[in-house]
Amino acid sequence: MSWRDGAGSIVVFHNNDVALIQDKLSLIPNYLITQMRLFFRHLYTFGICCLLCLPLQAKEYRIGFLAYRGEAQGRAEWQPVLDGLNRALPAHVFSGVFLTQQQLDRALADQQLDFVVTNPAHYVLNRSQGLNWLASYLDPRFGSARESVAATLLIRADSGISTLRQLHGLRIGAVHEQAFGGYLLVAEQLRRRGVTMANMDLQFRGYPVDALVYLLRDGALDAAMVPACTLEQMAEEGLVNPADFSALMLQARTPCVRSTPLYPGWSFAAVNNQDETLLRDITRALLAEAHQGKPLWGAPIRLDEVEQLLRGWQLNTEQKPPLHVLRTVLLGYWQWLAGLMLVLLVIGLHHVRVTRLLLKRTDERDRLHSLIQSREQELTRARQATLLGEMATGLAHELNQPLSAIKAYAQAGELMTTEASSQEVLQHIVEETERGADIIRRFRQWASQPLPGPETFEPAALCRELSGRVMPRANAAGVRIELETEEGSLFCVLPAVEQIVSNLLGNSLDAFERRGQGGWLRLQAGRTEAGWHIYVQDNAGGVSSVVIEALGHTLPASRIHGMGIGLMVSYRLARRLGGALTLLNVNQGTQAELFLPKEQ
Template sequence: MIWNKLLWPLVLAALLAQAPARADDFDIGFLAFRGEARAREEWSPLLDSLHQALPGHRFEGHFLTQRQLDRRLAEGSLDFVVTNPAHFVLNRGQGLNWLASWLDPRFGSARESVAGSLWVHADSGITHPEQLTGRRVGAIHDQAFGGYLLVAEQLRRQGLDPARWQMQFAGYPADALLYLLRDGALSGAMLPACVLESMVAEGLVARAEFRALMVQSESPCVRSTPLYPGWSFAAVGQVDEGLLRSLTRALLDQEQDGRPLWGAPIRLDEVERLLAGWQLGPGATPPLQLLRQVLVRHWQWLAAAGLVLLALVLHHVRVSRLLRRRTRERDRLHGLIQHKEQELARARQATLLGEMATGLAHELNQPLSAIQAYAQAGELVTEEARSREAFGQISRETERGAAIIRRFRQWATQPLPGPAAFEPAALCQALCERLGPRAEAGQVRLCCDTEPGEAYGVAPAVEQILTNLLGNSLDAYRRQQRAGTLRLGLSRADGGWCYVVEDSAGGVEQGVLDALGQSLPASRVHGLGIGLLVSYRLAQRLGGRLRLENTGWGTRAELFLPEEA
């Protein structure tokens, strides 16, 4: 019991003595872009001076990469951090409080002490950044301020796009990039200024093996970019204000060769603008993040607008489908109406033609019958042989005329008879022989120019068309009271036969040509009347075509009929 009473006060006193010591331990994170060993060597004098200025506190240095620093800051395991200005801006949300700015002895200014350099091998022959297009270029990482960000920004200002290079982010330490460049693994390297000079001074590389591009200055270090604010010593989170004042005073009192090493905090507007241009930092929201914020903040209105837009799209689709369907239906009905109108017009013309054919047949049959009766009576009462032969010829021709009228009436009102094989040349010769006396009486020379061959069609219909055309020409010569030549030509054409009737009787009025195939001719020039219309209709029913045109001296009628008409 006595020993217990003596032991507990001693243990309690020891615990009370140790508690303040743990409370005075502080962790400082240093950005070690050249590796832990080199950073420890560089920043150990700072830790020693802090221990001397603040003997009641102990400061432990942690030399980390940028990602390691980010992780330690997120965990809250650091009390202070020494890093470049871009890293400070990127982590300002961690509650960083800038205490002092590093005055690099090589530059001597807190506002101008960080730059970047673009290096290539001295023997590469590359003298301009444009020559690195498509080649492998190394950097520490895509947010390295002194290397990639500063050099890439300078390239962009010169109108060059580093995305056209094959970027390789090798990570820390930065020294490895120079080794890769020296050994030919890289065509170029983006590094913080003064890294190469430091490695040359340490005997790690030879300066003659490298050449800088976009050089802006070579003193005190070669740099390819303008100078930006230097490193910062910042407190993390809530730190005792008394300690902050003492620590800041100790930093500002540090000197080297009579020159201060730390200065007052400065504004980082230029750094923030650079980061915003690269969509980094708190002032630059990435597009996807900005879109997400807008969606989260205004999702009700956006959803309503989306529903309205969807309704409009569906309505548009429905209306378009209805419009297309009704348009197709309209076009179908329009085509049907046109077809019916054409059929009706043909029916009216056929009816008119049938009525006229019936009337003409009735009117012509009576005089033909009378002529035949008189011819037969004359043949009976006369005894002279030549007269009997003449009366017999008149009787035969009247019988043939009556047959033509019957066929004409049949063709105008009923389907054509069936086709059969015939020789077009023989048909043309027979026509010329039959119309020869009539042509001689009118002092017209009838020429027949044919080719041998065989066709398949309705020969009487072809004969009727040619008879009408030749008769019209002879009538035209008679009305003009002039002599001339009438030619009937026959030749093979592509896929059929071509019949040509040419005269020199003066031509046809244009109105008759325009009305052909549409209505009855309005006038009867050259004897053109219902016979021409019948010929045109017959040619169509035979699957051919009849074309009439004026030449310089008369009329040319061209009838084309297929092989099987």
């Protein structure tokens, strides 16, 4: 037999070889079947091994139990619950930790627990930790989840205490101020009976609660607040003799001696667990557990009366840390808070803008007000200057003619007479008329033009000259002139100072002449650190108060002390010199003070 291969070569087989090849080909199906059977057998074995290894890889869950009598007693009481859960849910591992109430609080805060078994008050106080109540414990001694927790106020049987009033001042023991099955329930009953806790020596001794019974038995305490059935359990364990103790506020007969009504029992709660399938399986397993044919767990019950009791003690059942509350509010209402902050920001910016505008307008108003006042003062001064100018012009026009006539007559008389005495008198008349005309000319100049430049002069010399000038008139009126001066120099406008002092002396002499009675006239000049003071004082009867009040405002309205016009001009001149002129009545006369500053 021949056969051409893929390369084109011819292969020759003998008959024996062909038979051998046919036998080999017939064995191929049996070989494949055998190999497939071995593959599936190994796959089945591998699957069984994986299923057997699953419990080894199951997640472990920690359950925290409130062990108010200590860890050993708590483990003995609740270990059957752990064993039942591990049997019912073999895919998971449940382990228990047995802690006091404070240790449970810390473990919950540190997120170290997955489940917790505790009394209803502790459950309510820790609701903020995300507790989810799965089932309520049916205490076999009471047979009800709604009525299975109470407390007992124990005393020694031989203490002689029979009423609550006898507890005042005695040592009362409790484990903790938030212990529900002890302090809170007993203290609530005492409060309802009008017994004040402040009158007792209350001592919180901590866990376990068995220690309170021992301290009471040994006389270290006079009474103890313990959970109901604690005494009976310790008696069953042979730890104490129940005949050594008695109870106050004894309630109706129950399996255990108690001093308070019955409240809802313990609960099994999940801690922040979102696996609903696991929670459902655990709840089903708990409800299936039984003791002596009776169920140990029931459906969760309401805790309204427990919450009401805690509110009565002002324990906030919804209390949360401030930072937690703030975080919750910020996360839940951040849109509203952002909008509110935006509105407040807009209002604040608007308030700042309005305040700045108001301040700007206020400053502008003050500036305009000051400008208006300045313009009004300038207008008043201009009006007064105009009035003085008109007066000075009128006076100059009216007085120039008689002065010119007097001068002409005096000069004519001087030419007509040959006597030396008469010529001297007429010469004085001519000089005085010329001085009067010069004064009038200066009045007109000062009313409308700036003052002449200052110069240095001696006030004492000026006073002596002016007193000598008015001496003949003073002698004729019977007035004695007193001169008191101080040596020194003053840099000022001499004609203005001369005019002011001359006007003051003339006013005083006018007053003496009107009264028709002599007196004295004092002229003083003295120097201080600020400047010079020139006083003109007389005893001519004084000046009207109307003149003093009107000085510096308008023309004086009185003619009692001279015409008043010269006084007005003198006041204005003193102001223009940088000084001041004051007038007042003293010692049945008048004192005028002229102050001239040292620096002009």
